[in-house]
Amino acid sequence: MAGRSRLRRTISRWASSEEAEARDLQREFTHTGVVPIGDAPDREQVHLRGTLRTVTLRPRGGVPALEAELYDGTGTVTVIWLGRRRIAGIDAGRGIEVSGRIGRQEGHRVLYNPRYELL
Template sequence: MAERSRLRRSISRWADAGDQHARDMRRAYGDDSLNRIGEAPEREPVRLRGTLRTVTLRPRGGVPALEAELYDGTGTVTVIWLGRRRIGGIVPGRSLEIRGRIGRHDGHRVVYNPRYELMP
């Protein structure tokens, strides 16, 4: 029982740290022309900024595809670069700004082949 509560405290600290990072990013890079991921419209041009949580190589239809999860504290979106196995600087924990259109694939919000800028 004590181990379970220790685990809950650890997970809670990790979640709080992630939320704090997202708040710090919004404060540091505050920009009225940015969309928040959780509120961004689908099938319209958007500009999103967040932190990459995961980066995975996942082939789609026999074509290599680099897939990443972008998080900004309000939500997540999957970013997919088709035909790419690796992109320099695209690693978990990296802050990134993307421009593209959000669509849906298998019920998940995705942006294919966005323009991107690595943030410091």
Template sequence: MRDRISAWANPDNIEAQSLREAYEGKGCTRIADAPDRQVVSLRGTLRTVTLRPRGGVPALEAELFDGSGMVTIIWLGRRRIAGIVPGRSVQVDGRVGVQDGVRVLYNPRYELIP
């Protein structure tokens, strides 16, 4: 299910191109260029926000897309966060990792972008 890429996640899509242009030059790393196990600042739009318990602990998961790639953001111990909704633009700061072949950021600092 997660490995399936939808049309909006295609980097050649017009929406993806406009997102890349909107987030370039903001002092952030593109998701596609973000190195693993390094602290980075990423900016993008939340595509999905879901509650998925992990090991009996609530976890809020969101997919961040910036036109170049996607990363899963996971806030452990949270059921919801005000302002974290699909379609919202955010900047996150944290360490990118890979879990089961999916790029993830756990408990990043975040800033809602108007």
């Protein structure tokens, strides 16, 4: 029983710290003209701001593609730069603003070759 109670407390602390991080990101990335990722409509021009959680190289159809997961506390979107193996400054943990149209691929929200600005 004591092991379960300790596990519950640990999970509870972890969940509350993740919620606090999400709230902090939402406050930090609230900016005029920027749409929260969770509210961003598909197939319309959007301007998003957040933190890159992961950055990976995943070839698509024999073409190099740099993929990054953008998170702002309200949701995530996969940002993909086709034909790129690396972009200076695009690293996990980096703040970034992107502009483009969100699409869907295999049920995931994606943004191809967006305009971007490092924060």
